[in-house]
Amino acid sequence: MDVYTGVIYPLVLAASGVLALAGIVTLIWPRAHRVMRVAVAATYAAVTVHLIAVVVLLVSGNPAGLVLTLGYLLASLALLPLLGIGRLGTPEAAAADPDPNRPVLAPDQIARVDAAAGLIIAAALAVLAWRVLTILEAAA
Numbered sequence: 001m002d003v004y005t006g007v008i009y010p011l012v013l014a015a016s017g018v019l020a021l022a023g024i025v026t027l028i029w030p031r032a033h034r035v036m037r038v039a040v041a042a043t044y045a046a047v048t049v050h051l052i053a054v055v056v057l058l059v060s061g062n063p064a065g066l067v068l069t070l071g072y073l074l075a076s077l078a079l080l081p082l083l084g085i086g087r088l089g090t091p092e093a094a095a096a097d098p099d100p101n102r103p104v105l106a107p108d109q110i111a112r113v114d115a116a117a118g119l120i121i122a123a124a125l126a127v128l129a130w131r132v133l134t135i136l137e138a139a140a
Contacts, residue, residue, distance in 0.1 A: 009050075011049060016043070016125045019039045019043045022038075022039035023122065025115075027119075030111035032111075033114065036114055039118065043080070043122075047076050054069065064138070069132060079128075082117050083114070086109070086114040087110070089103055089110055090110060
């Protein structure tokens with residue numbers, strides 16, 4: 001549990017903070033979208049490490065509520081595909097879907113959509129990690 005509270009949980013918070021910071025910078029300066037993509041990759045890695053660590057804790061005998069803890073972990077995983085949602089507005093994605101009402105976004109619009117989604121998801125991931133921490137600490 002000490003490794004989780006000392007390393008894993010701060011890692012998820014740091015990844016969420018970097019994602020939020022990259023989102024703010026990308027909203028202000030859309031050319032920073034490349035940095036946002038790196039932050040997204042780091043967030044994927046941090047959430048994966050978090051998931052593995054919590055599953056190991058649960059399997060190793062932590063008496064935390066299994067359903068609630070796994071629910072929060074699944075919610076964390078469900079948020080990840082929303083990172084980079086601006087890709088749905090690219091011309092390639094619009095060409096694949098024959099819907100005439102589907103918007104095609106300019107590159108700066110795609111960057112801003114990704115940035116806004118990154119800000120929202122960063123906050124949600126931090127809250128979900130905090131909830132998992134409180135559940136694990138209450139059971140310990």
